[in-house]
Structures are given as C-alpha cells and as structure tokens.
Amino acid sequence: MxxxxxxxxxxxxxSEEPAYAASAGVTNRFLAELGAERSYGPDELQAMTNGKNFRAAAQELARGYGRELAGDELDGWVAQEKDVVTEHLRTVLxxxxxxxxxxxxxxxxxxxxxxxxxxxxxxxxxxxxxxxxxxxxxxxxxxxxxxxxxxxxxxxxxxxxxxxxxxxxxxxxxxxxxxxxxxxxxxxxxxxxxxxxxxxxxxxxxxxxxxxxxxxxxxxxxxxxxxxxxxxx
Incomplete structure (x- = not known):
C-alpha cells in the first residue's frame, strides 16, 4: 500500500454540520423558488443529501419539483452556496x-x-x-x-x-x-x-x-x- x-x-x-447550517439559507431560498411550501432545517437537509455536493443536491431537489436545472442558473446557485459555506467554515474549523x-x-x-x-x-x-x-x-x-x-x-x-x-x-x-x-x-x-x-x-x-x-x-x-x-x- x-x-x-x-x-x-x-x-x-x-465540517458537515456547520456546512449544512450555513447552506440552509441558500438552499431554502432555492427551494422557495421551486415552489416549496416550507423551509427545511440543516439536519433535514443533511439527511436528504449527505455525501453529495450542492450541485448534485440542487439538481435532485429540482427534479422533485419537475424542474431540470443546468447552465447559468445552476452555476449561480452553486457559486452562492460555495461562498457562504466556505466563509463560515473558515470561522468555525x-x-x-x-x-x-x-x-x-x-x-x-x-x-x-x-x-x-x-x-x-x-x-x-x-x-x-x-x-x-x-x-x-x-x-x-x-x-x-x-x-x-x-x-x-x-x-x-x-x-x-x-x-x-x-x-x-x-x-x-x-x-x-x-x-x-x-x-x-x-x-x-x-x-x-x-x-x-x-x-x-x-x-x-x-x-x-x-x-x-x-x-x-x-x-x-x-x-x-x-x-x-x-x-x-
């Protein structure tokens, strides 16, 4: 070896728990645009998508609402989430x-x-x-x-x-x-x-x-x- x-x-x-805590705001804004009727807590989001990055999670969540995301729209959400989470992790790890x-x-x-x-x-x-x-x-x-x-x-x-x-x-x-x-x-x-x-x-x-x-x-x-x-x- x-x-x-x-x-x-x-x-x-x-990093997973603090990342989901920071990501929840962006994810819930994203879900609201898809038509979600409620917000999800960090623990719920982690249980739904643990081990996947935000790009894959967003695509999976969008499909649940009959949407296919790609291109600039998806990239914009990915960039938002990345910036928020990275800055938060810098302060807590x-x-x-x-x-x-x-x-x-x-x-x-x-x-x-x-x-x-x-x-x-x-x-x-x-x-x-x-x-x-x-x-x-x-x-x-x-x-x-x-x-x-x-x-x-x-x-x-x-x-x-x-x-x-x-x-x-x-x-x-x-x-x-x-x-x-x-x-x-x-x-x-x-x-x-x-x-x-x-x-x-x-x-x-x-x-x-x-x-x-x-x-x-x-x-x-x-x-x-x-x-x-x-x-x-």
Whole structure:
C-alpha cells in the first residue's frame, strides 16, 4: 500500500454540520423558488443529501419539483452556496491533533491525497484552517465539482477514478477513507478498498452509520484516525 485517498468533509474535519447550517439559507431560498411550501432545517437537509455536493443536491431537489436545472442558473446557485459555506467554515474549523498527528505519522510512508465532492476553494480553505494543507499537496487534491471536465458528485465514482489516474495508482496500492454512504459507494465503485470512519459521527448515530458503511462496501469501519494508522501497520 502506497497511497491514502482521503475524503474531506466529515473525514478530515467535522465540517458537515456547520456546512449544512450555513447552506440552509441558500438552499431554502432555492427551494422557495421551486415552489416549496416550507423551509427545511440543516439536519433535514443533511439527511436528504449527505455525501453529495450542492450541485448534485440542487439538481435532485429540482427534479422533485419537475424542474431540470443546468447552465447559468445552476452555476449561480452553486457559486452562492460555495461562498457562504466556505466563509463560515473558515470561522468555525480548528486544527485537531486527533487528525493531524496520525496523518503526520504516516505522511512519510504514504502519499496523501484528498478526494472530495466539494469545491476546490472550500477544500483549500478547510485544509488551511485545520493545519492540514502541508500534508496534501495542491496537485493531490481532487474535487468532483472542479477537477472533472463535467462536474459531478459522489456516489458517482468519477472523482476517484480521476484521482487514481492522475496519481498513477491502482486499487492494489491505494485505499480510500470515507465517512458517508455516498462517499463509500463512490470509492468502492471505482474499485478502491475502503475504510469507513465514524470519528465525527454523533455517538448515538455511530452504530447505524457503521452498519450502513459496511453495506456500502467498506472493508472495515474505525472510530478514529489513530485506528487507521494501526490498520496500516
């Protein structure tokens, strides 16, 4: 094994809950334009779209109202949501030794790459404020929103396939680490053995998430990055 393909949100940092909190205002304005009769809370939105980026979530929500979004209209909403969420995450995320120190311990033995559904600018900001940027070379950061010719989102395996191609690694030498069901499905569909993690999942939800990650194809599910290091030996 030479390479760790690391999901970002919910895996490298606890960004999913604050991201949905910041995104809710934009998402509810978007839903109101579609004809929604009520607003949705961050927890509801996360349950509906966890592991998908806003582009994919917006398209899915629009289809529920008989709309197909594309082009400038969709890009405008995506840009709004990205800016709001990125600025919020810059203010709430902090370095976490429970992530940073285990990753530093393996950085000399393994190539570390980030593989995310989120926009590159959001990923860069989160890595910066959590003191992880130095572990993930900019050339080893892959975004389903920005790196691909056609933007997509997990569970589509395209971003993992692209990362493997660019890094020159195959599933026999690279392993993915994912916290979400859609993320695990993406990595598994691309052929990469996958470690599930529940480090940032609420204690009361861990049992269900662990079972769901196994069902999605994760080989093993851990509770911390320290356990990932132990698995790598």
């Amino acid at each position: 030479t390479t760790l393909l690391c999901d970002a949100d919910g895996t490298l940092f606890p 902090r370095p976490d030794p429970a992530v940073r120190d285990p990753l530093r311990a393996v950085a000399g033995r393994f190539t570390l790459a980030a593989v995310t559904s989120s926009a590159s600018s959001r990923l860069d900001a989160c890595l910066e404020v959590t003191d992880l940027a130095g572990l993930f070379d900019p050339q080893r950061r892959f975004s389903a929103e920005d790196s691909l010719e056609v933007p997509t989102s997990k569970p589509d395996p395209a971003v993992y396939a692209f990362a493997g191609e660019r890094l020159g690694v195959t599933p026999d030498v690279a392993v993915a680490v994912e916290d979400s069901i859609n993320g695990a499905l993406s990595a598994v569909a691309a052929g990469f053995p996958t470690i599930g993690t529940v480090q940032f999942v609420a204690e009361g939800d861990r049992e269900a998430r662990t079972a769901a990650l196994h069902e999605a194809g994760a080989r093993v599910v851990v509770r911390s990055w320290a356990e990932v290091v132990d698995l790598l030996g």
